[in-house]
Amino acid sequence: MNESREPSWPNIAAMTASAGERFADRTAIVDGDDRVSYAELYAEARRFGAALVAAGVEPGDRVGIWAFNGRAWIVSLLGLYQAGATLVPVNTRFKGREAADILRRARAKVLVTVTGFLGNDYVAMLAGSGVPLPDLRTIVVADGEPSEPAVPWDAFMAGATPEGLAEVDRRRAALGPDDPSDVLFTSGTTGTPKGVLMTHRRTMGVGTDWVAMTGLTAGDRYVLVNPFFHMFGFKGGILACVAAGATMLPQPVLDVDRVLGQVAEERVTVLPGPPALYHAILEHGDRRRYDLSSLRVAVTGAADIPVELIRRIRDELPFSVVVAGYGLTEAGTATSTSPDDDPETIATTVGRARPGFEVRITDADGADAAQGEVGEIVLRGPTTMAGYLDDPAATEAVLSADGWLRTGDLGRFDEHGCLRIAGRSKDMFIVGGFNAYPAEIEAMLLEHPDVRQAAVIGVPDARLGQVGMAFVVPRSPALDAAGLIAWCRDRMANYKVPRLVELIDELPLTESGKVRKNALEARAADRRG
Structure with missing residues (x-):
């Protein structure tokens, strides 16, 4: 620490x-x-x-x-x-x-x-x-x-x-x-x-650590895409800029054309956002007519960033600092990668503990899990919440007297000591007695060349209790559900293979760029009738 x-x-x-x-x-x-x-x-x-x-x-x-x-x-x-x-x-x-x-x-x-x-x-x-x-x-x-x-x-x-x-x-x-x-x-x-x-x-x-994590300075010009009602936009955005004296360029809605225009006109240097933002920029048909040479810092975070996206951000965009991190409302930014990490580390992990933070992986009994095993992420640090408003019982359920916060997120440490997110504990589903982690399956689906985006949920199954259902945004019209399931069977343990695949035009997202799994669960329920 x-x-x-x-x-x-x-x-x-x-x-x-x-x-x-x-x-x-x-x-x-x-x-x-x-x-x-x-x-x-x-x-x-x-x-x-x-x-x-x-x-x-x-x-x-x-x-x-x-x-x-x-x-x-x-x-x-x-x-x-x-x-x-x-x-x-x-x-x-x-x-x-x-x-x-x-x-x-x-x-x-x-x-x-x-x-x-x-x-x-x-x-x-x-x-x-x-x-x-x-x-x-x-x-x-x-x-x-x-x-x-x-x-x-x-x-x-x-x-x-x-x-x-x-x-x-x-x-x-x-x-x-x-x-x-x-x-x-x-x-x-x-x-x-x-x-x-x-x-x-x-x-x-949270704001001052964000400054240290990115090297934000008074000369930086920061496009604020993340909504201010969210921790990222408020603390990693407004307060980080005020602490460093950086210029704020707030965006009412995510409009990639407007963002690219501002980057060129205002010589923007800092452009954080969800993976979907960078993907939209890279796929923008007129991107090369904008002068993006001022861009210096990219910050993102998700459990399912394709390695190829990080490579493209580094190779095709002028960022010299690309960082991924893990944070939550109850604790601020708890871990991050380093600017000198390779694309695979940035894409597949959320790095190491931020200064002052301790991070553990615990099993169902609350003991430290074995190295490499998936368990609940538990952390303690200087920006962990004081508690839940008017709810001492809920506070006691997740925050110990000595400051350890149960996040409800699942993860494991890799051989280099970097944290890999496996998903939310509530998202985990059990297939015939085996724990299945959506983020892990989603990451594997994204290795398919014709898959642009993927989200996995558990749905009821009469024989196995639950099975995986994947919602997939295709990169190519050649992709079909049966072929993708067959591809998965060659690459995943059987219990991880989605039994159902639905091809959709876009995933439902929150304003902070996260997949709305509850919307997908409702869609799956409607499909079952």
Whole structure:
């Protein structure tokens, strides 16, 4: 275990103030026609904090943000910390009832949202949810036309007063590293979402470690594709940029043409994202007409990255640093590869423990698994969560008194000490008594030259209990299901071979680029009738 370094600031508000001074004239945000310096960003954040004070927000109160990536999201985030408040981000894919449930459970007092994103009016969706929100006092519309009871952004910001600004400065000085910073709700694909409670020290630690992992500097220009409601976009994106003084280029939606255009026009150097982003760039028909020579850092992560994709990223794109990592909402980034690792290591592993982290593989009894054996990934480190919001039983089930977190993910260490992800424990299925790991089967399917993408789930079987079903995006029209199953039988143990294969045009993905396995399970159930 390498020693981690404590963040240099007592809280995120102080880190923002420091950036406003150290990088005053550097461009902090490029968002459409808007160009905001770090000095201007800090001033806007202070005003937003003072407006929260005027709205009755007290230290520790929770502020929700339900909006697309953009300038207002960044200002709201950094501003709520100036007021000593706690962030509650809301997934932009959520419907009204889902969002209202998060805001109700978090007892959010203020919500920053939009009314015109991809045809969605989030204020109307919330009003029609049927969920009472007794704690929600103020709804601020950052983009779009507000309707009662919401207030427009400019009107809300006008509430900042000299007295409010002075109060903000007092709160910033009083805010400690162990005060709450954010409550990120897990995706909830296996049940009710849980609120992951973090502190300023922990959350800053994710951002500053991301800077160390990538070598991010004040000269970098970072395209923010990952959604801000997700840990990657918020902590590995906004906070990493603020810590380093890098320029943020937020993307409301993933539009590869827009991204390529910005890379060329803005001389972008840092472009993290899911494997699907790099695949889309490599397959883009007009890629070569864009000047991508400025690109320096690529960061991705998944259990099923094809080795050939990493080779192509290195060979066909100008990145000098390509890193894969493993992280989760409850712990931040726990492991990563190194820039000097070979393509196979980057594609098939998530590297080694980050500084300050310890990682173990445990068997069903909680003992350390034998070398090379698959078991649950258990870890401990400086950015592990404080616990689940208002749920001590759920916290106790995964977090030990001495700080070890049961991740629910399955993995093993290879002969070089690198962690290989085998999937989620909930995704594992048992075929005639044998444990089958979807990520392992998916990786093998991706070795077929005509397979572009693959996702595997377990489905009921009368004889074996469960068998594998593969959803495959073909690279070639020559691929057929029967032929692929036959190919698998030559290369996999029989219990791993998918008994069913469905060829589809695209896999259903979350906004962070992960496959929505619950959607595939529903599709498989419909197919069974």
